[in-house]
Amino acid sequence: MRRAHIASIVTVSTIAITLILLDLFMMLTLNVNRIIRTFKAQMFLEVFIDNTLNTEAIEISKQELQQMEGVDSIQYISQEQALERFANEFGEDPRTLLGENPLPPSFQILLKPDYRTPDHADAVALEIGKKRFVNEVVYHGRFYRMVEKYSRIVFLVDLGLVLLVFAAALLLVANTLRLTIMAQSKSIQIMKLIGATQNFIRRPYLIQGIFQGSLGGIVCAFVLWCFAKLIIWKFSLHPVGMPFFFWGPIVLGGLLGFLGSQLGLRRHLNT
Amino acid sequence: MIELLNVWYRIGDNAIFSGIDFAMNPGEFIYVVGPSGSGKSTLLRLVHMDIFPVRGQVRVADYNSQSIEPKDIPHLRRKVGMVFQDYKLLEDRNVFENVAFALWATGSPSRKIKKRVFQVLTEVRLSHKRYSMVQDLSGGEQQRVAIARSLANEPFLLLADEPTGNLDAESAEEIMRLLKRINGKGTAVLMTTHREELVRQFPGRLMRIQHERLLS
Numbered sequence: 096m097r098r099a100h101i102a103s104i105v106t107v108s109t110i111a112i113t114l115i116l117l118d119l120f121m122m123l124t125l126n127v128n129r130i131i132r133t134f135k136a137q138m139f140l141e142v143f144i145d146n147t148l149n150t151e152a153i154e155i156s157k158q159e160l161q162q163m164e165g166v167d168s169i170q171y172i173s174q175e176q177a178l179e180r181f182a183n184e185f186g187e188d189p190r191t192l193l194g195e196n197p198l199p200p201s202f203q204i205l206l207k208p209d210y211r212t213p214d215h216a217d218a219v220a221l222e223i224g225k226k227r228f229v230n231e232v233v234y235h236g237r238f239y240r241m242v243e244k245y246s247r248i249v250f251l252v253d254l255g256l257v258l259l260v261f262a263a264a265l266l267l268v269a270n271t272l273r274l275t276i277m278a279q280s281k282s283i284q285i286m287k288l289i290g291a292t293q294n295f296i297r298r299p300y301l302i303q304g305i306f307q308g309s310l311g312g313i314v315c316a317f318v319l320w321c322f323a324k325l326i327i328w329k330f331s332l333h334p335v336g337m338p339f340f341f342w343g344p345i346v347l348g349g350l351l352g353f354l355g356s357q358l359g360l361r362r363h364l365n366t
Numbered sequence: 367m368i369e370l371l372n373v374w375y376r377i378g379d380n381a382i383f384s385g386i387d388f389a390m391n392p393g394e395f396i397y398v399v400g401p402s403g404s405g406k407s408t409l410l411r412l413v414h415m416d417i418f419p420v421r422g423q424v425r426v427a428d429y430n431s432q433s434i435e436p437k438d439i440p441h442l443r444r445k446v447g448m449v450f451q452d453y454k455l456l457e458d459r460n461v462f463e464n465v466a467f468a469l470w471a472t473g474s475p476s477r478k479i480k481k482r483v484f485q486v487l488t489e490v491r492l493s494h495k496r497y498s499m500v501q502d503l504s505g506g507e508q509q510r511v512a513i514a515r516s517l518a519n520e521p522f523l524l525l526a527d528e529p530t531g532n533l534d535a536e537s538a539e540e541i542m543r544l545l546k547r548i549n550g551k552g553t554a555v556l557m558t559t560h561r562e563e564l565v566r567q568f569p570g571r572l573m574r575i576q577h578e579r580l581l582s
Contacts (some may be wrong), residue, residue, distance in 0.1 A: 290441065
């Protein structure tokens with residue numbers, strides 16, 4: 096019986112650790128996705144144009160670009176504005192070195208949300224590059240491709256780890272139940288003998304599993320709550336999805352306990 | 367009430383029964399005798415539908431071994447009580463709780479449990495020891511608790527597997543008198559024993575297991 100109690104404590108602790116890992120992975124994924132969304136919101140094309148165009152030609156070119164599929168908004172950056180930005184960024188005026196302004200005028204094109212992917216941006220850039228007034232189209236396609244690739248890897252690694260720890264927790268709950276069943280084998284044998292139904296015999300073990308799982312969930316929720324408070328206090332960051340990560344572990348823990356008990360009962364309680 | 371029709375049973379390569387036939391009527395008292403390992407307990411387990419024949423069929427009341435669903439087995443066992451040589455009592459509970467356990471585990475309402483436990487403890491003459499822990503009782507008394515528990519759900523048949531096997535002669539006689547009294551009230555008793563002197567002292571129909579057969 097003492098072994099069963101120790102096993103119960105180990106199970107609750109393991110479920111808590113499993114859920115903490117699970118939640119941290121999910122929180123990491125959610126926050127990485129948030130960063131990616133922020134990057135994507137800033138995905139724009141820089142279209143350098145001929146510096147001989149007059150105001151009217153610039154307006155006509157802008158309208159032409161505006162009518163293209165996937166284009167959301169366009170901002171014209173004159174040579175003077177480009178120079179001002181450069182000076183602000185680097186603290187140097189290139190005119191002192193070159194004697195003239197080497198920066199061409201450009202359009203900054205923001206794509207519609209659905210088009211903010213490297214593939215769509217490539218296609219739009221290719222079309223824009225064909226325009227007669229365009230000298231060059233620049234955008235950080237490689238960088239966005241890299242972000243997308245790594246976000247996919249982060250997601251897959253997360254998913255793999257989540258499945259692994261989930262399976263480990265299930266087996267552990269099932270195994271703990273085996274110890275409890277062994278400790279109570281005489282009562283179970285007598286119950287079978289006198290005609291107790293399968294459901295009657297199984298019910299306390301299922302309740303025990305749900306209880307242990309939920310308890311692990313509460314421990315996990317408490318640890319995560321402390322962790323979130325620490326992040327907010329120490330780094331003034333506000334991680335996304337906190338309410339879910341508080342109630343989620345309790346529900347998920349209960350579910351984990353229930354499934355683990357079902358597995359254990361099927362394996363060890365031949366009623 | 368009980369019928370075994372051409373029942374074959376084997377454990378591994380060892381044949382236990384090779385086509386036995388047997389019938390028992392309501393209210394009968396039958397002894398099954400035979401050497402150790404001959405299959406006496408196996409016969410009771412077949413009737414209790416704890417195990418099933420490899421060939422043939424066992425019929426107990428409306429239940430048939432060939433067609434019974436696993437969910438129906440507990441309902442059969444509520445009507446077929448069983449007692450063992452080693453009593454199979456819960457040692458961490460008292461007499462009352464051991465008997466009440468049978469009613470609680472079969473879903474009886476709590477107001478009925480107390481009344482029924484008192485009735486069966488009176489029947490086995492142990493009501494005065496209802497709060498004693500079972501390990502503080504003698505072997506004979508423990509067997510009477512086990513019998514009381516098996517009677518709790520008012521079975522029509524009591525299977526007794528060597529119920530006197532662990533008892534001295536005096537306690538064994540006491541248990542036999544109790545079983546005869548229970549039988550006298552209409553509950554059929556199918557009992558295995560290797561003590562043939564009890565059969566002579568408390569007469570009943572005698573069956574003998576010999577060479578994988580059941581003989582009258």
